Amino acid sequence: MLLTDKNVIITGASRGIGRAAALECARQGANVVIGYSGSPSSYSAVEELIKEIExxxxxxxxxxAPAGDPETGELLVEAAVSNFGGVDVFVNNAGICPFHSFLDMPRELYLETVNTNLNGAFFAVQAAANQMKRQGRGGAIIAVSSISALVGGGMQTHYTPTKAGLLSLMQSCAIALGPYGIRCNAVLPGTIETDINKDDLADQEKRDYMASRTPLGRLGRPEDLAGPIVFLASEMAQYVTGASLLVDGGMYVNLQ
Known part of the structure; x- marks a missing residue:
């Protein structure tokens, strides 16, 4: 029970990595604010997740509320304070990755990706950090970045800069928020099987190729991120801040 009596906010928690993290945080004793897009199609999954946590x-x-809206962070914090009494952990997980070529990238797609993945994250992290400062007991902020923060992608020119931005944001926030006892870290997933890439991985040849690049010999699962997120959120990581933790089955070190 590494997170007993902790109050955790997780964005993009209706599915994938966010959902797995929400369940593991609950298993470890935390109450959870589930941030999701607000779309009617997601609500049944959110209801089921709430039942599982309870x-x-x-x-x-x-x-x-949309992750790209600058006001969403405040709404998440207000929910945590009014329902649970405060915020101890903020996990920025929400993100999109609509693959597209660079030269004909629609401006609207680029802006939607940057707003969802990075701009909204900035203001949500800011809202959580201000609440943690007011409480005066420190806290933990974790951003789900990506191995894409470290390597390029020809069909991800709008996506990889946002993930590099999240990594950089955590590094800078570690410095800015350290005096308040707030730790800021990033996890960098490799190829994880989620809804965000299910179409791309529908090609069996592509799946086999991606798995072959990974020393552990398989693609990642959302649950593979839950443990590292809980660790960074817990007192076991009380002297860890400004760090980036690769959770990629060894893919990055094998890219040679």
Missing amino acids: ALGQKAVAVG
Whole structure:
């Protein structure tokens, strides 16, 4: 029970990595604010997640609002304070990756990706950090970046800069927020099987190729990120800040 009595906010928590992290945080004793896009198609998944968290003996509340909206962070923090009494951990996980070539990248697609993945994250992290400062007991902020922060992608010219930005944001926030006892770290997933890349991985040849690049010999699962996120959120990582943790099955070190 590494997160007993902690109150955790997770964005993009209705599915994939966010959902797995929400469940593991609850297993470890935390109450969870579930941030999701607010789309009606996601609500049934959110209701199911709340039931699963409550079955683990913890509390959960959902906030449906677009991740790219600068006001969403404040809504998430207000939900945590009003329902649970405060914020101890903020996990910025929400993100999109609509693959597209560079030369004909629609301006709208670029702006949507940057707003969702980075701009909204900045203001949400700021809102959580201000609440943690007011509380005076420190806290942990974790951004789900990507191995794409370290390597390029021809069909991801709009996406990789946002993930590099999240990594850089955590490094700078570690310095800015350290005096308040707020730790800021990033996890960098490799190829994880989620809804964000299910179409890309539908090609069996592509799946096999991606798995072959990974020393552990398989693609990642959302649950593979849950443990590292809990670790960084917990007191076990009380002297860890400004760090980037690769969770990629060894793919990055094998890219040679």
